[in-house]
Amino acid sequence: MTIEAIQQQIIEEFSAFDDWMDKYNLLIEMGKDTPLIDAQYKTNNHLITGCQSRVWLHAKYKDGKIYFTADSDAVITKGIVNILIRVLSGQSPEDILKADLSYIDNIGLKEHLSPTRSNGLVSMIKQIKLYAQVYKLKMDN
Amino acid sequence: MTTSLNVEALRQAFPVLNQFVYNKPLVYLDNAATTQKPYSVIKRVQQYYEHENCNIHRGVHYLSQQATEAFENSRKYIAGLINASHSHEIIFTRGTTESVNLVASSLGKLLMKQGDRVLITGMEHHSNLIPWQQICHENGTQLLVARINDVGETDLDHYKYLLEQGPKIVAITHISNALGTINPVKEMIHLAHTFNIPVLVDGAQSVAHMQVDMQDLDCDFFVFSGHKVYAPMGVGVLYGKESWLEKMPPYQFGGEMVDQVSFEKTTYNSLPFKFEAGTPNVGAVLGLETALRFVEKTGFEAIAAYENELLAYGHQQLGTIEGMRFIGQAAKKAAVISFLVGNIHPYDLGTLLDKMGIAVRTGHHCAQPLMDRFQIPGTVRASFALYNTFEEIDKLTEAVRRAVTMLS
Ligand SMILES: Cc1ncc(COP(=O)(O)O)c(C=O)c1O
Numbered sequence: 377m378t379i380e381a382i383q384q385q386i387i388e389e390f391s392a393f394d395d396w397m398d399k400y401n402l403l404i405e406m407g408k409d410t411p412l413i414d415a416q417y418k419t420n421n422h423l424i425t426g427c428q429s430r431v432w433l434h435a436k437y438k439d440g441k442i443y444f445t446a447d448s449d450a451v452i453t454k455g456i457v458n459i460l461i462r463v464l465s466g467q468s469p470e471d472i473l474k475a476d477l478s479y480i481d482n483i484g485l486k487e488h489l490s491p492t493r494s495n496g497l498v499s500m501i502k503q504i505k506l507y508a509q510v511y512k513l514k515m516d517n
Numbered sequence: 518m519t520t521s522l523n524v525e526a527l528r529q530a531f532p533v534l535n536q537f538v539y540n541k542p543l544v545y546l547d548n549a550a551t552t553q554k555p556y557s558v559i560k561r562v563q564q565y566y567e568h569e570n571c572n573i574h575r576g577v578h579y580l581s582q583q584a585t586e587a588f589e590n591s592r593k594y595i596a597g598l599i600n601a602s603h604s605h606e607i608i609f610t611r612g613t614t615e616s617v618n619l620v621a622s623s624l625g626k627l628l629m630k631q632g633d634r635v636l637i638t639g640m641e642h643h644s645n646l647i648p649w650q651q652i653c654h655e656n657g658t659q660l661l662v663a664r665i666n667d668v669g670e671t672d673l674d675h676y677k678y679l680l681e682q683g684p685k686i687v688a689i690t691h692i693s694n695a696l697g698t699i700n701p702v703k704e705m706i707h708l709a710h711t712f713n714i715p716v717l718v719d720g721a722q723s724v725a726h727m728q729v730d731m732q733d734l735d736c737d738f739f740v741f742s743g744h745k746v747y748a749p750m751g752v753g754v755l756y757g758k759e760s761w762l763e764k765m766p767p768y769q770f771g772g773e774m775v776d777q778v779s780f781e782k783t784t785y786n787s788l789p790f791k792f793e794a795g796t797p798n799v800g801a802v803l804g805l806e807t808a809l810r811f812v813e814k815t816g817f818e819a820i821a822a823y824e825n826e827l828l829a830y831g832h833q834q835l836g837t838i839e840g841m842r843f844i845g846q847a848a849k850k851a852a853v854i855s856f857l858v859g860n861i862h863p864y865d866l867g868t869l870l871d872k873m874g875i876a877v878r879t880g881h882h883c884a885q886p887l888m889d890r891f892q893i894p895g896t897v898r899a900s901f902a903l904y905n906t907f908e909e910i911d912k913l914t915e916a917v918r919r920a921v922t923m924l925s
Contacts, residue, residue, distance in 0.1 A: 428880050429862060452864065
């Protein structure tokens with residue numbers, strides 16, 4: 377599926393709920409989805425430190441696409457990690473670099489991507505884009 | 518529950534409290550981070566900018582003299598309130614952090630040489646830790662750190678043991694912002710003085726909650742921030758004993774702090790101006806005086822008694838939640854409750870509490886070594902002020918219960 381199609385899917389999943397509590401219940405369920413990352417990659421090498429919650433990110437390149445797995449110690453952060461990974465994993469470096477993540481605003485979770493929140497998510501997105509940049513360069517050469 | 522404070526009337530004096538967040542009445546329980554400001558303080562600052570604004574200590578004209586007098590009267594008032602021996606022992610700074618940096622840098626230059634060390638406790642805020650760590654590094658050493666016991670109190674035996682290692686300066690917090698522990702600073706100061714070691718007390722968390730008396734404590738330095746005691750941000754106090762301040766070299770250089778200047782040489786102004794380079798935050802200083810007068814008038818004892826009731830009620834109510842873990846259960850505690858529930862991450866709890874209109878702090882509270890001591894990533898912290906109510910604690914408890922249900 378394309379990035380836009382998956383984003384649309386996620387927006388629809390959340391739009392079933394008006395109430396913030398239901399939205400967060402869904403997010404928490406998504407956060408509990410086990411395991412998003414292989415235990416062997418949950419090391420300091422893959423750690424992105426936010427000061428409130430921690431995020432681990434692993435990237436694997438295969439046949440022109442990048443596959444991400446990730447985790448967080450906070451379940452709400454992990455929920456957001458999950459919906460970012462669902463969209464960005466298995467895409468081409470080019471599409472990842474172009475991806476517009478404003479769908480997070482549409483589902484009313486924008487505040488979690490605020491740099492002042494220091495939950496590691498902003499750094500995770502930067503890291504994802506950085507991986508995409510690096511693999512794109514490799515492909516171009 | 519009895520209290521001599523008219524809390525409902527007090528609440529009316531704080532405009533920020535009267536608002537909704539996410540369509541729910543704001544429950545503000547992040548007072549250890551900063552307190553809200555009463556109208557009287559807001560109006561005092563406004564009046565200064567509307568009618569009195571002027572640079573001080575330099576103009577011969579009417580406004581400048583008026584502003585200078587008001588500014589110096591604030592200094593006198595604060596000196597009297599905390600029972601300093603002289604008003605020139607009160608130095609105005611930007612806040613606790615700047616006050617600590619001033620002393621670390623200046624007293625560090627005066628007293629420390631290669632191999633010398635500074636003694637702190639394991640519960641210091643980064644602001645009363647990093648400046649001293651820096652001075653130690655410059656002298657090729659490490660900090661001496663007094664251990665914290667399991668309930669969050671300073672281990673006094675270890676403190677005494679470390680005093681015997683010959684530190685040159687002791688810097689300790691009066692009240693821990695992360696745990697609420699009230700350190701027995703008077704005793705700790707006395708112990709340090711038996712070794713002739715000067716002591717700085719970080720009073721950032723104490724001035725809003727108790728009366729502090731410089732003669733009684735006998736500390737050499739006492740520092741605090743205006744914004745944590747109902748005053749504006751951007752102003753703080755350094756109290757220092759005259760005998761130390763006279764000997765210490767200036768911290769910053771520039772206008773205001775000088776006596777005679779030529780291109781070859783400068784002689785410095787007398788206390789307190791030697792330590793107040795540049796234009797101070799006059800409006801905030803006047804606001805600080807107003808805030809402290811408000812606290813004094815409300816009554817330190819009445820405030821402490823009421824906040825103790827809030828603390829006890831908070832422990833009791835939150836304690837009914839399954840899996841509740843209080844981090845910091847010192848016998849002497851200020852109105853701060855740091856907690857965790859089961860294995861729930863503090864960030865998750867804090868996020869959901871926020872959605873329910875409850876403002877608490879989550880994270881390490883600028884005390885990472887302390888969190889490491891308890892092997893936790895951080896805590897959720899509710900901290901109370903004189904305008905908080907028992908109903909708000911009920912709301913907090915209910916909200917925590919709901920959040921825990923969602924997260925389990
Ligand atoms: C115990 C303690 N020390 C120092 C500070 C630093 O105060 P400020 O940021 O106002 O300089 C704080 C405030 O967070 C504190 O709680």
